Amino acid sequence: MGSVELLPVGRRVAYWRGRRKLSQQVFADRLGKSKSWVDKVERGVRRLDKLSTLQEIARVLRIDTAALVGRDAAPVQATGRGDGVERLRAAPSRYEIPLGKRAGSPILPVDRMLRDVGYAWTTFQYARYPQVVDLAPDLLTNAQRTYACDRGSGRVPLVEAYRVTAALLVKLGDAELAWLAVDRAMLAATGDRDLVAAAAVQLGQVLRALGRAREAKSVLLAAADRIAPAAIDGGTPSELSLCGTLLVQAALAAAQDGNESAAGELIDEAAGMAERVGDGCDHHRTGFGPTAVGLACAAVAVEVGDTCDAIAWHEKATARPGWRCLPTEHRAAHLLDVARAVLVGATATAVGRASARGCWCRRSWR
Template structure:
């Protein structure tokens, strides 16, 4: 995008922020005609003061509008910036499998090397090191695509399997960081690749990622339908085995369907799906990480609490936490992303019942477990703003310090 005129860059980022010209103009205190002329190059942007106002409205570094790479933020290890988003987008938009018809693909890593890199990326995600992960994702995606494009014979399906996993990792990280459309694109790519990998369970987990992205985009009903539809196909019995891998994937699909139903306010469907997942978790016996799902009895309770929050029943989420999660060995054994995610849900639950001190404590506890899960997620910023706005007097010091780190005004 470096070669684009500055007006085109303004138009590009305005579109990314989903602002109409009128909304953008209103926030700048300008006319729609002025914005249109700037974006078409009819009017020059020759004042740095105006340029910085535009950058502020678009919530990006002014150097991006000038076609330069911005300086990395001091907190770059915990969040994502526009440059990294565009690098990931560029990697996702590659079509290496098609390009091999016309040119030789650069030498990809071996299957063993790629497997090691993918496993490391999954652990990086589950430890909520999102900044580290997003810096590595563009190369990881390109390497997996390159390997998949040249693999043949016995290597073809394992290479496709790895590429499908990479797309899932990308989808999960992008969804956490608020890039929901890119998250959906990556998840959709994973579903297509999973068919070539000939692994129904990988396709099931890809469906879970698609459902998560759809839910983030506000499309709860399609998210519910796709999760339940594929869950029914993967259900144990009727010719399907009941191994731990299948139970884990099936259970997570049910839980993701429950989250979608909760977003729709469908309490009955939530109850049915959570109860179904509870049976599966009981059959599994313990929390496991097959297909990187972290599914098991404890994760089930985390989703029960999260669904209660989505239904506006904060008291139920708090009760679930206090009765079935807090202090349990299963919870303490979960990886940081899962535990910090639950503390964020718990903070929302406490906020719903008006216990702002406890909401703040939950956010601080989540930050101690996995700073990126709290400091970098849009939903966490919303909760922080909500609690600060409703808090009378000065907030407790740890909470105020966290708000400062997050850039949320007190």
């Protein structure tokens, strides 16, 4: 057991799967994953950095989670946590409006709320997350009060406040709380096709963060169908941006679920819409365009473990003028994805060389 604790997490999964006499296919079925997903985890191509996924694997293998993560247990549980999250957790639990508790700060007009939400989004897109953590609790409270007084015009800032909060919480690693925020966004958006599609973008991100890739793909495709124009040529940039972004998110969900062919088809469909929109736009805070689709191609390649393709798409997309038009947050997330792909590729190459040397030595000895 002492030597097992020194193995990478994926190798530990393989070890315990072997101890339980489970094939990769049976193990995958019990997890609700594909055999390809299990294989990539065990080879170290896919990282296991979500505590919920580790706990589910441990449950299927009938072992304690600590047997999988070992020394890594504390960092995995602490990922993205901060004191500011507690303020965000408290904000949705006040229920001031349903309970009739409207005392306190004055109710802000809709135009002021739209400016405040816009500022929060811009701050998030510049990756200034601590500032957004400070802004979000009051933003949610004020948006709820404004909506209670004007359920027509007040709906847009309320949905946007929940959207930016959900996006922030995904970054902070609290996908469960993000799900609460995006669920409220979807409920508030009901009846408005554009708002539902915009909220569904964050819903897809949240479900993927929770490891529910198949559900994410289903929801995202349903939302894309609702917003899709009858013909690409007749779609507005706003519609195409929302529909294309939903297709990109669905492609990432398909890749996460091990369905590489479906991911490629969805990316191709989104690429046609991106050409119509062009770079330099940010409809509904999507940043959608040809460059964003190029980065998504790299992200899909990272998900399926194709390091060479990931790097090739990265080099092509970042050479486009549209690269500099993307928000800082988007570019930073992409660079982290590619860095992970390069690291995995370098590790696999080193292991392969070491294995080849070992084989040569054994042949020589014989």
